[in-house]
Amino acid sequence: MADLFEEKAKDWDVNEMVLNLSNAIGNAILKNVNLEDNMHVMDFGAGTGLITGHVLPKVKSILAVDISQSMLDQLLAKSDYEGKVKALCQDITRQPLDEKFDVIVSAMAMHHVEDTDNLFASLAAHLKPGGKLALADLDSEDGTFHPADIEGVFHHGFDREHLKGLLEKHGFKNIHFETAHTVDKEGKDYPIFLLTAEKAE
Numbered sequence: 001m002a003d004l005f006e007e008k009a010k011d012w013d014v015n016e017m018v019l020n021l022s023n024a025i026g027n028a029i030l031k032n033v034n035l036e037d038n039m040h041v042m043d044f045g046a047g048t049g050l051i052t053g054h055v056l057p058k059v060k061s062i063l064a065v066d067i068s069q070s071m072l073d074q075l076l077a078k079s080d081y082e083g084k085v086k087a088l089c090q091d092i093t094r095q096p097l098d099e100k101f102d103v104i105v106s107a108m109a110m111h112h113v114e115d116t117d118n119l120f121a122s123l124a125a126h127l128k129p130g131g132k133l134a135l136a137d138l139d140s141e142d143g144t145f146h147p148a149d150i151e152g153v154f155h156h157g158f159d160r161e162h163l164k165g166l167l168e169k170h171g172f173k174n175i176h177f178e179t180a181h182t183v184d185k186e187g188k189d190y191p192i193f194l195l196t197a198e199k200a201e
């Protein structure tokens, strides 16, 4: 599989828009999810580990999952993550893991996954009963957030009501949305939601 983030990985962590966005999403996750020091967390589409870094001080361990080895190599170079973070380059929506997690977090990865229904089925299957999901992505937009010819972008944001229906279908409850951040790109506003939900017991 082609690594679509090979070039971007090099300067991902010095991109001001990315840093502002991940700070806002990280803070929204900490505000909305009760994280505890015995918890095992998955960061789905972890990239270079910006969200992992926000969550890490609060929990026991994190598995950073991504399909871009270049992004994960940047994460693995962060020596302060050593011991508590493992990285896995695997598409868990096609090749599931045996492990289950207390919490799954994810930032700006969902629009890169074509089949959202299957993604939610997969995330539900990787959560313990009562486990929490905290996932951030773009609200529906007109397709101008990414360049028109970009590869690997399957959704121009998401409709919150549609996502709520899909989450309910996969056994999630206590579904809550809030606007975590608004990206200002070339004078245009792109709201970013954080959704939180709980897998039924």
Ligand SMILES: C[S@@+](CC[C@H](N)C(=O)[O-])C[C@H]1O[C@@H](n2cnc3c(N)ncnc32)[C@H](O)[C@@H]1O
Pocket: 005, 018, 022, 044, 045, 046, 047, 048, 049, 050, 051, 065, 066, 067, 068, 071, 090, 091, 092, 093, 106, 107, 108, 109, 112, 113
């Ligand atoms: C926009 S980046 C966000 C990275 C990171 N979450 C952040 O906020 O900085 C999207 C990431 O999702 C990853 N991704 C795309 N499809 C994926 C899949 N099926 N499974 C895991 N990761 C995926 C990409 O490789 C990329 O690292």
